Amino acid sequence: MEDLRTERKDRILAVRDLPTLPKVLDEVAKLVDRPDTTTEEVAKLISMDQVLSAKVLKMVNSPVYGFPGRISSIQHALVLLGFNVLRSIIVSTSVFEVMNENMVGLWEHSLGCATACGVIARMLGFKDTEEYSVAGLLHDLGKVVATVQLPDLKPEIEKAVAERDLSYLEAEREVLGFGHDRINAWLADYWKLPANIKEGISYHHKPHLAPLYPEMACVVHVSDFMMRLFEFGFSGDVGVPYLQPEALKHLKIKPVIFEKLLDQMCEQFVEITDLRFT
Amino acid sequence: MQKIPLNLARPGMVLAKPVSRSDGIAVAAAGTELSDSLLDRFDGMGVTHVVVEGEPVKLDGPPGATSFDKRLERLDFLFRKYANNDWMLQIRRLMEHYFRMRAAASAAKAQPAQESGDA
């Protein structure tokens, strides 16, 4: 099993061509081509797409640029990469050939989570709230990478979820030998993403165990719960995950704050339901 | 509040967010009650959606636009794996209370529910 796991891990890390949804790529490409576009406008659009965000962060944290592990904001990444490099990323990015509802649902879920993380971080008075949004956006990236790099195993995972009512995470662990949270950790290490992002996307199922940035993991954990409660988008299975009481305690979220968060979330949904990924 | 296509907006509904022209100039403030003439004006301006108080329209499909009634219905299924877990049952009760409250508040603010005749 160890050899199989290593082989699969290697296949995961060999990912080169991560595709995204056609509409997103199209809109970003159009925006970047306009002469008067600002970095802020592009950052806003890219921050809604997990694949482009991941590529941008991976590039800017590459040792070639000279400061690996330092940049966790899309805005900053774009300032440091410049439009030339950004255009090359866009031009290199392909789109999913076969698009299905579930893929679109995953994008919606990730965007919802990103939004929710921002809401929570702001309400709790954290600094650099954009970084929490980034972690929320990328927390399911491992699922996309597994879809692309281990396509033969995906139907088995889906079967386990459909036939035995397993959570997607349980099904992944059974079929692949590891979950998307583990994949996220491997990618974060390999791509030299900053430590806070890494913990946000690999500890969100066991947030209180995050060694350095538990608040990051806890925020993503709570967002994920909320998105599934509202069934915003689709993350591979239907149902709420276990909400860790330690997470609420660590963030000092009492019921009245929880309700305020839900209120804010509902308002934000109204804003982002206008965005269509198809 | 609810974001609805202009063709489903009706007189009597109340704007929850202002409506602006494409150059940013506000044309109707939040709190304005919609009238036929106002709706015509929006139509002429090319406005496609408005955000209104409450949930006067039964929408379905777009994520997050499902009503609080729907959320209540779904709770059993969503919490199905935790039927015997005290902590999760507590959370479920919290959510149920919240959705009930919001559903009631929406019903109070809204006009009698408009069925979307032309889907």
Next chain:
Amino acid sequence: MSAALFARPQKIMILSPDAGLTDLFAKAFSPAEAEILALPRGRGAIEHLFNDPPDLLVVDQDLPDIPGLDVVALVKSENVYRQLPVALVLDSEDLDADIDWVAAEVDDLLIRPLTPAKIRARSALALARASRSLDANPLTKLPGNTSIIGRIQDLIDRREDFALAYADLDYFKSFNDKYGFSRGDEVLMMTARIIVNTVRAVGGPKAFVGHVGGDDFVFILAPDRVEDACRAVVRSFDDIVPHFYDAADRERGFIQSVDREGNQRTFPLMALSIAVVFNRDGRLKHYGEASQLAMNLKKKAKENPRSCYVLDQRQG
């Protein structure tokens, strides 16, 4: 074969639809000497190239989706990849076309028909040449003093109007002392990127960025664009530099370190100081005048502990 060709296996990336070319490379080197990666199209390769640059890039002018020279231009235009040697593969008929070899920034040519021996020789030569020390700053790869002086003097001799900006970092030394030179280098790389991208975005034919050394940078722009650039550079720098400090120092907004006399002192977060000198109507005659004026202006800029820029207000 005699002594090893290279100190370690070299990564050679070939952008070409021509499988025969890849074969020739495979015959030219043993696996211990070179790892060959071949990609048939330009577009998909670019991101890969930027993420994981090879030791030698071989580009076929005849790519199916984008002219080979365009790929070369893209690569050479980013300071972090300037040192990467690039060889262009051409058919001999292509030489008839009017190619601007100065603009092309190609390091070597491989003209068909090719043999493994030719490929081996020219590749080894290109790699050796690339590792010889150039005028480029070894850290940021930006043009160094010689190029900078040359460029300024050239503009002066042609009596062209331009703005010359000298930028450096306040409290850089104390940062290095506390966090070490490695992290100091990270800050310099970040600063270089900010200046390069901002100057390029503001643009114009005079746009130029150089790295004198240490924390001293120089950039040149048209006089009517320079203030926008200064503003943007300062704002981006102030936004990003706090992330290079540890969380506690970032919270506090200052660091504790030791000054030149050995005393404990608090130092604010690093700030960027820019002094801008103008050449209008051929006022300047020699680059030395420009740098002298800039040094005086710089003192004023440095009086302000926060990031700022000072423009020379004197009229011609």
